[in-house]
Every structure is written in structure tokens, then in C-alpha cells.
Amino acid sequence: MKVTLAIHGGAGNILKKNMAPERIAAYEKALAETLHAAYDLLKRGGSALDAVEQAVCLLEDCPLFNAGRGAVLNALGEHEMDASMMDGKSGAAGAVTMVQQIKNPISLARAVMEKTPHVFIGGQGAEDFARSIGMPLMDKTYFHDEYRYRQWEKLRHTTTVSLDHNVSGNEKKFGTVGAVAFDAQGNLAAATSTGGMMNKMKGRIGDSPLIGVATYANNESCAISCTGHGEIFIKQVVAYDIHCLMQYKGMSLREACNFVVNQKLVQVKGEGGLIAIDKNGEVEIVFNTPGMFRAMKTAAKEAVAIFR
Numbered sequence: 001m002k003v004t005l006a007i008h009g010g011a012g013n014i015l016k017k018n019m020a021p022e023r024i025a026a027y028e029k030a031l032a033e034t035l036h037a038a039y040d041l042l043k044r045g046g047s048a049l050d051a052v053e054q055a056v057c058l059l060e061d062c063p064l065f066n067a068g069r070g071a072v073l074n075a076l077g078e079h080e081m082d083a084s085m086m087d088g089k090s091g092a093a094g095a096v097t098m099v100q101q102i103k104n105p106i107s108l109a110r111a112v113m114e115k116t117p118h119v120f121i122g123g124q125g126a127e128d129f130a131r132s133i134g135m136p137l138m139d140k141t142y143f144h145d146e147y148r149y150r151q152w153e154k155l156r157h158t159t160t161v162s163l164d165h166n167v168s169g170n171e172k173k174f175g176t177v178g179a180v181a182f183d184a185q186g187n188l189a190a191a192t193s194t195g196g197m198m199n200k201m202k203g204r205i206g207d208s209p210l211i212g213v214a215t216y217a218n219n220e221s222c223a224i225s226c227t228g229h230g231e232i233f234i235k236q237v238v239a240y241d242i243h244c245l246m247q248y249k250g251m252s253l254r255e256a257c258n259f260v261v262n263q264k265l266v267q268v269k270g271e272g273g274l275i276a277i278d279k280n281g282e283v284e285i286v287f288n289t290p291g292m293f294r295a296m297k298t299a300a301k302e303a304v305a306i307f308r
């Protein structure tokens with residue numbers, strides 16, 4: 001029984017020389033622990049949907065990543081988080097945007113998918129829905145992270161919108177998290193969660209909660225989760241584009257991912273990357289930035305990496 005999992009914790013100008021060894025070790029540990037937990041779930045016969053939800057919840061709970069606890073701050077110094085999920089088997093999808101008190105936005109996205117007739121719910125309505133199904137709402141202080149706060153302080157009186165937490169110099173980083181999985185039944189699923197961009201306008205919505213942009217899954221082609229400059233990813237409809245190149249043009253997953261990330265996105269200066277799995281459980285991780293927090297596991301191979 002073949003099962004496959006890939007996860008990411010964002011892409012960007014992530015360079016070894018700029019990262020303390022302890023910080024590198026902390027990221028690698030968080031990625032490896034998440035990978036093992038969700039892969040074990042798949043091994044025990046768990047569904048691709050359960051695996052991507054679990055992986056993303058663990059990354060949301062880890063303050064190192066820009067999602068859930070540790071999410072970046074908007075221009076008003078608040079958290080506004082986005083998440084989305086898609087089931088490759090049924091084509092069902094769910095997403096939330098601009099939530100401020102949800103511990104695990106990805107679980108709320110799943111609840112939108114499974115418990116409402118809708119796909120995408122935002123802001124107060126999403127939080128009211130969470131309350132109505134008994135999902136705990138956290139005090140806003142739960143999401144506070146000193147590191148993020150100090151980064152925001154550097155930007156707060158500027159118009160600079162920074163792609164995630166690394167605001168020094170021209171260093172850019174995208175710390176969104178995501179997961180894609182292929183389960184023992186041959187089903188695919190994808191999930192993405194983010195705090196968005198540092199110092200973003202209140203109400204700004206990026207690509208991460210958009211089905212077909214940062215998240216897409218279809219058992220006939222692939223499962224995708226993206227990270228990168230949201231505005232450009234939206235205009236390029238990245239995840240669905242990869243599906244279409246496979247479905248209508250007959251490209252392999254590798255060809256489609258390379259074409260979109262290393263040609264189309266590069267042409268429009270769309271920095272970022274993605275993780276993907278095709279209907280046979282083959283994994284691709286492609287990014288056009290110097291680094292990407294990433295990990296993957298199949299029966300034959302396991303890898304955890306940050307730099308190119």
C-alpha cells in the first residue's frame with residue numbers, strides 16, 4: 001500500500017548564512033516531527049484529508065511558521081489568518097479568511113467543507129460558525145509571538161508590505177504552511193494555511209485560502225499547496241493551472257510544476273514555490289526562491305530540507 005506525504009513551511013530568500021544553527025535545527029525538527037506524525041497516520045490507513053489536516057494543524061501550532069500561532073501582523077498589528085482545504089476524491093473544498101481567534105484555521109476550513117453548503121466563509125461569520133460548532137476561540141494573545149511583533153514594529157509606520165517575517169534588508173520569506181497527501185485508497189488531498197503578508201492592509205486576502213490558486217486536489221491529476229507572493233499567485237491561478245496542464249495537455253506533474261514555477265512565475269517575478277503529488281503518489285517540490293522549508297516521505301525516501 002503506497003502512501004505519500006509532502007509538507008512545506010514557506011519559501012523565500014532563506015539563506016544558510018543568515019540563519020543561526022539553532023534556528024535551522026528548530027525548523028528541521030518541527031518539519032520532521034510533523035512529517036512523521038502525518039505519515040504514520042497515512043500508514044495506519046488514515047485518509048489523505050486527515051493527514052493534511054493533521055500536518056497543517058501541527059505547523060499552525062508551531063510559532064516558527066506564519067500560520068496559526070506565530071502568524072504575521074497586519075498594518076493594525078492584528079492577526080488575520082486564511083486557510084483552505086480540498087478533497088481530491090469528492091472535489092469538495094472549504095476555506096476561511098480573515099479569522100482572528102481560531103486556533104487551527106485549517107480545521108475550520110474543513111468544517112466549512114463538511115458542515116455547511118458553502119465553500120468560503122470570512123471574518124466574523126467564520127468565527128461565529130466556529131463558535132456554533134463548539135470550536136474553541138482563543139484569546140488574541142495566544143497568537144502573539146515576540147519575534148513577529150518586533151518585525152512588525154520595524155514596518156508599522158511604513159507602507160512596506162513584507163512577505164512573511166523576514167523583513168531585514170531585501171531578504172524575503174514566505175512562511176505559509178501546507179500539506180499534500182496520497183493515501184492507501186489512492187485519494188489525494190491538499191491544505192494551506194497562513195497569516196498572510198506582514199504589515200498587509202486590514203482585510204487583504206492572499207492566495208492561500210483560494211481554491212485553485214494555492215490549494216487544489218483532484219484524484220485525476222494532482223494535489224497542490226503553494227506558498228509565495230499571493231497577489232501574483234492569484235493572477236496566475238497557480239494550482240489549477242498545474243492541474244490543467246496535466247489534464248488537458250498531458251504534461252507530467254514534474255513538467256507542469258517546472259513550467260509554472262520556473263517559467264511562468266519567474267517571468268512575472270512571482271517568487272515562491274509549491275509541493276505536489278500526482279495520482280500515482282509521485283512527489284514534486286519546486287520553488288524559484290533560494291530556499292523553502294519542506295519535507296517529504298514515501299516508502300522509499302524521506303527528506304527534510306530548507307536550502308536549495
Ligand code: ASP
Pocket residue numbers: 010011066163164173174175176194195196197205206207208226227228229230231
Ligand atoms: N502566499 C501567502 C500570501 O500572500 C504568503 C506566503 O506564502 O507566505 O498571503
